[in-house]
Amino acid sequence: MSHIACRALIATILLAGCDRRTIPTTDRESDRDQATTNNDPIPNEEPLIRVRLHRLTGGNPSITIGQAKQAMAIRVGDTEVQLEGPSTIGRKQGRWTASGVNLPASIASADVVELTSPTPLSVGSHPKRTYEGIIRCVADQDPPRLSFSVINVVKMEQYIPGVLAGELYEGWHDAAFKAQAVAARSFALSRHQQRKSHTWDVTDTSSSQVYVGIPSWNQATRTATATSGEIITWRGEVVPGYFSSCCGGRAALASQAIGPNPINKVPPLDGHSNPAWCTEAPRYRWTGPWDPSKVSRAIRSWARRVGREDLAAIGEVVSIKPMSPNRHGRPSKVEIRGSGGKTATIRCVDLPGVFAESDLNPLSSGWIDAEVKRGFLVVNGHGFGHGAGLCQYGAEAMAASALTYERIIQFYYPQGELTKAW
Secondary structure, X not given: OOHHHHHHXXXXXXXXXXXXXXXXXXOOHHHHHOOOOOOOOOOOOOOEXXXXXXXXXOOOOEEEEOOOOOEEEEEEOOEEEEEEXXXXXXXXXXXXXXXXXXXXXXXXXXXXXXXEOOOOEEEOOOOOOEEOOEEEXXXXXXXXXXXXXXXXXXXXXXXXXXXXXXXXXXXXXXXXXXXXXXXHHHHHHHHHHHOOOOOOOEEOOOOXXXXXXXXXXXXXXXXXXXXXXXXXXXXXXXXXXXXEOEOOOOOOOHHHHOOOOHHHOOHHHOXXXXXXXXXXXXXOEEEEXXXXXXXXXXXXXXXXXXXXXXXXXXXXXXXXXXXEEOOOOOEEEEEEEEOOOXXXXXXXXXXXXXXXXXXXXXXXXXOEEEEEEOOEEEEEEEOEOOOOOEEHHHHHHHHHOOOOHHHXXXXXXXXXXXXXXX
């Protein structure tokens, strides 16, 4: 068995159970709030990235920060109160609370508080997951101002290793890690430039890119350091380095898979050509049965919510067929046929969200065809994730073939330039 085939078999076993990494979906916050273009200059100094770790809601939301006996401080401006970890930080009647101390009014009534420590801090239910930098708690501005977000403010080069550890398997080739580092750094920097007026830049989940804090293994840190400051650019602007687990062999256009904003319509995000490097990925091709009645209800519910009466009126789903291929042969839409013969189309990018809004098992991607057989809607799918930008399994296969990370970036982001920003 080849090196990459062995890894694919291991990955298949992991995916069948509880995969420790999650895959970027098409439901990115960037699709909803990113700027229409990015005219910021490429920075020559390492930026701070604001990573939202949690958003806490409810009557008296709270979260535990720090380890036992850990020296900590909570501060607002020049006012600082010393704490001993762990401390439970919360909101009550529109004010901050911290277990073990009485906060002065200048801290309790503030909109934003920050927690610091000479050593990395743990946050919430993952005591073994620790974070460099500052933990910032930001109160929602909507009355009654009880909910709050927990944000890790961290240097870019301390952030990237935590993304590599969250997105890739330990032991994959270094070139794949380095290519992922460049893509992740480019994505984070683009978000940072777009979201200056917001309280955070990225989440720590697949809605942005998975981030696990300080890695427990060295490869992630070592390969991030080897590419420090390197990003993808085009004509002097940062290219958001989108990526997914497996493209299924045909690239998606970012303007279709992520969003129609001008920032996604640059040549490096128009998709790679052949060959398909990800053929040994566990989700390169996949098949699964779904309950056609549940799928039909999910489609009707979504269609009514978004005002698609044609889609809501098709009846029970009997087939789903891919259509409207892009320049690489990947479909951008599917045609759904109902039991009464009516048809309607839906974008491939929307399909995973339709399934996610119901109690259906999730779709690995929106590139599917399906037909009712023996009472089940049998779905044949291609790839895992949206398919735009870098293909993680493809990058690993290229790395296993002794191609450099520079070649990998060149392949997945055509016409993109590898730029040393800081």
